[in-house]
Amino acid sequence: MLRSIRTYTLLLTLALLGSFAGTANRVQAQTYQIDCAILLCLSGGWPASVPCARARAEFIRRITPWPIEPPLQIWRCPMGASYHPVTPSENRGILYDILFTDRDRLRPLLTPATSSLLSENAIFNLGAPKLSQLPEGFALHLVQDRADIDISGPEFNFVRSIRVYDVRYARQHESGRDGDCNRSATIYLGTYGTQGDFSWARSAPGALPAAHVGLERWGSNCPSIYHRSVFVDWRDYEGNYGFEQVNY
Structure with a gap:
């Protein structure tokens, strides 16, 4: 087949x-x-x-x-x-x-x-x-x-394996006043439905695939991070994994 x-x-x-x-x-x-x-x-x-x-x-x-x-x-x-x-x-x-x-x-x-x-x-x-x-x-x-x-x-x-992660921004920094770690992020996930229809939904840094690069230190102590990217991954007909990332 x-x-x-x-x-x-x-x-x-x-x-x-x-x-x-x-x-x-x-x-x-x-x-x-x-x-x-x-x-x-x-x-x-x-x-x-x-x-x-x-x-x-x-x-x-x-x-x-x-x-x-x-x-x-x-x-x-x-x-x-x-x-x-x-x-x-x-x-x-x-x-x-x-x-x-x-x-x-x-x-x-x-x-x-x-x-x-x-x-x-x-x-x-x-x-x-x-x-x-x-x-x-x-x-x-x-x-x-x-x-x-x-x-x-x-x-x-x-087709339905394709996922698009729009990391509009993810920011982590330590507050100079009280030493608290401030984190905020806006991330959307685009997916395909049963008949190939495409839709967006809110997502979070923890949902990003392991292949995504840029937020590895998110939630670890409080290193300063500011990141924006679009990440797409998929599996072909035989199930092989592929991905691309565009930083901006």
Whole structure:
């Protein structure tokens, strides 16, 4: 199963390599492409490739103040067309939802070079159905602030694993008058819901992951600390841990 996911992620990543070369009059399609790339590259553990490097750069840019955005905006990746495998247990078909619609709807997303790459023969050789065999009549549609297909299954746990910690400030210092230790912090945690919807909630220094750097001495005696950062972590499809931190 994991080998199948990696194979199809690689294929779709190669597809994105061609589609990133769009011009300014295709800004809307570019928006779709970058979030599809983030989705696919994140699931595969950010494999080394040009499209995944660009996707990761955008993923990090979105948490670089200010403003702080959801690093993955899955509602911008059209997944409204569905490929239903013959065998219900073949979850690999879910990844097809991201790019593999009929040819007319592929046209805004794929360049001629990419379309050639995803020829019927190339797809058939990977054990997937030809594009002409996909069901017709699927309309491209977006759902505001959530995925436009059901992603509640465990194969999309990597989306819900993403956590964004916005440490707006954390201050610790000793009061000169009475020697008391004054501590104050404003921290928010951004998380993804069952269908990829993103929301913020109040958090605290003690909830920060061990990989976060800057508040190690928080609560220990009273060293002077003033810290601001945004920290994002996640687990890929195979459960491998990753994180990034931006200080400001």
